[in-house]
Amino acid sequence: MKSVRLEERITEKHVKTFLDIVVLAMLNGEPMYGYKIIAAIHREFGVLLSPGSLYPLLHFLENNRLIESSFDKGKIVYQVTSKGKEKFEKTFNAYRASMQRMSHFVKARGGFSP
Numbered sequence: 001m002k003s004v005r006l007e008e009r010i011t012e013k014h015v016k017t018f019l020d021i022v023v024l025a026m027l028n029g030e031p032m033y034g035y036k037i038i039a040a041i042h043r044e045f046g047v048l049l050s051p052g053s054l055y056p057l058l059h060f061l062e063n064n065r066l067i068e069s070s071f072d073k074g075k076i077v078y079q080v081t082s083k084g085k086e087k088f089e090k091t092f093n094a095y096r097a098s099m100q101r102m103s104h105f106v107k108a109r110g111g112f113s114p
Helices: 002-019 021-028 034-045 050-061 082-110
Strands: 068-074 075-080
Touching: 002 034, 021 034, 021 050, 021 068, 021 075, 021 082, 034 050, 034 075, 050 068, 050 075, 050 082, 075 082
Parallel strands: none
Antiparallel strands: 068 075
């Protein structure tokens, strides 16, 4: 039971730390509005983000031209740009390499296979 809560806390930490990667990945699949992004993250990871956590990131991503927004039926819909797709790919590859390094380190120093 405790390991489940620990896993949930670690998942929440990863989602919040790498929220930019998560959002770019989601928008790579389809354009979405903010509430739908929050709902999808909650459904996928069990992490409930506040709008105050998501919208500043969406504005940051838009200001850096990684996503763009448009209006659809009174809602702001976000979609990833080609620059955002490139940034997502580079960032995700760096994340994956970092996690592999961490895994190898823990395995070598911790005496067990993670």
